[in-house]
Amino acid sequence: MDEERRIAAADEVSADETVVFTAKSGFETTEGILTRRDDGSVIAFTNYCPHWRDVRLDTGSSALVRNGELVCQKHGATFEKQSGDCNFGPCEGAVLDTFEVTVDDGAVYLTDDEWDAAEPGLSEERDLSSGGRIDF
Ligand code: FES
Incomplete structure (x- = not known):
């Protein structure tokens, strides 16, 4: 495997917390979070809430995971770890x-073709001032 794509040791990823990382492609960056699903597999989601895309799920010390679901701490939306589906909150669906x-x-x-490299932690370049908000 390409070391530039290494995000974390597998045993750093648990079911009751998340590990944030930055994906890079050229000058473009975005953030993701790793967590474990109930079956033990590792999944990576984007690190922003679909309700307000400038709100991080993980601000650097794990997203809130409650009853096996990811929780956005801004307005309480919950997301199934199996699928990423929002099953409660202002962005339900x-x-x-x-x-x-x-x-x-x-x-x-990170073996996603859209991205060339990954590194642990938050992106220093992420601009939180832009990004769409779904108003409900
Ligand atoms: S910003 Fe996440 S639920 Fe509103």
């Missing part, structure tokens, strides 16, 4: 976008 990731030899890699 929306779905978190995913990244393709692969676990190989004890590490998680």
